[in-house]
Amino acid sequence: MTLLPNRPEALPMPRPLLGWDWSRPLVMGIVNVTDDSFSGDGLKGEAGAAIAQARAMIAAGADLIDLGAESTRPGAAPVSVAQEIDRLLPVVQALADCGVPLSVDTRHAATMAACLAAGAQIINDISALEDDPAALAVVAESQAAVVLMHKQGQPASMQQAPRYDDVVAEVLAYLQTRAAACIAAGIAPERIILDPGIGFGKTQPHNITLMQALPRFRADGYALLLGVSRKSLIGHLTGETQPSLRIPGSVAAALWGAVQGANILRVHDVDKTVQALRVWQGLAAMA
Ligand code: 7PJ
Numbered sequence: 001m002t003l004l005p006n007r008p009e010a011l012p013m014p015r016p017l018l019g020w021d022w023s024r025p026l027v028m029g030i031v032n033v034t035d036d037s038f039s040g041d042g043l044k045g046e047a048g049a050a051i052a053q054a055r056a057m058i059a060a061g062a063d064l065i066d067l068g069a070e071s072t073r074p075g076a077a078p079v080s081v082a083q084e085i086d087r088l089l090p091v092v093q094a095l096a097d098c099g100v101p102l103s104v105d106t107r108h109a110a111t112m113a114a115c116l117a118a119g120a121q122i123i124n125d126i127s128a129l130e131d132d133p134a135a136l137a138v139v140a141e142s143q144a145a146v147v148l149m150h151k152q153g154q155p156a157s158m159q160q161a162p163r164y165d166d167v168v169a170e171v172l173a174y175l176q177t178r179a180a181a182c183i184a185a186g187i188a189p190e191r192i193i194l195d196p197g198i199g200f201g202k203t204q205p206h207n208i209t210l211m212q213a214l215p216r217f218r219a220d221g222y223a224l225l226l227g228v229s230r231k232s233l234i235g236h237l238t239g240e241t242q243p244s245l246r247i248p249g250s251v252a253a254a255l256w257g258a259v260q261g262a263n264i265l266r267v268h269d270v271d272k273t274v275q276a277l278r279v280w281q282g283l284a285a286m287a
Helices: 045-059 081-095 109-117 135-141 167-184 204-212 214-218 232-238 247-259 270-286
Strands: 026-032 064-068 102-105 122-125 145-149 192-195 223-227 264-267
Touching: 026 045, 026 270, 045 064, 045 081, 064 081, 064 122, 081 102, 081 109, 102 109, 109 122, 109 135, 122 135, 135 167, 145 167, 145 223, 167 192, 167 204, 167 214, 204 214, 204 232, 204 247, 214 223, 232 247, 247 264, 247 270, 264 270
Parallel strands: 026 064, 026 264, 064 102, 102 122, 122 145, 145 192, 192 223, 223 264
Antiparallel strands: none
């Protein structure tokens, strides 16, 4: 029988981090910084669009902004580290004083170092600081928070044959091992955020099982991040094949995540998610 607390406040509060308020779920807006090669000065074109999108998300209630320049979708064009830095750095610099912490979604130590120096406060690494051997030291030498995400295999092939004996136990053990590696490298436990990596080397039954076991990822006192926005999890449950039309389902999944104890919800549709969360929080406060 799965634990369904319906009261995430019954879970142990995560350790204090960057003055954040863990008494409610935080909303992390996803900003994809795409190719800027036609703009010239780095602040018009795609970088300008990314900056405007981030500001609109903050106005809509985003607590954090996650900036990424490398697509991990199978078949996506590879991005060099230099290109990744070229795309991200002007955006991080322009948003450094935007009022909310900036997260950078990258697997590359050089990108991490450049963006942290420019004011980013969170490193979000889908490889849990494993893909680049220098990443652990870069994060350890900073004061940044780090999101450790689980994936099985590498993005290009990970959906071909995902396999687990016990998906929850294996994902949790992996994240605990990576957290221990971070702590051994000098990263304080309060800076570590765990993420089961929905859709990353997981079948639909694996994803559902993880979504039903979210409270277990809170047991060690780490904060929990959940990314389900527009993913195939929603497509499988609804039949909706177009990611851009999966917004209502994404909001429902985010709300489920919040009720199951996720501390940070990584979403594309900040305004809709914030509205749904405010209704839930208002009703919970009245109960
Ligand atoms: C995730 C991510 C996620 C974290 C992506 C997408 C694919 N980082 N980056 N967790 N997903 N921490 O957004 O559909 O679930 S890229």
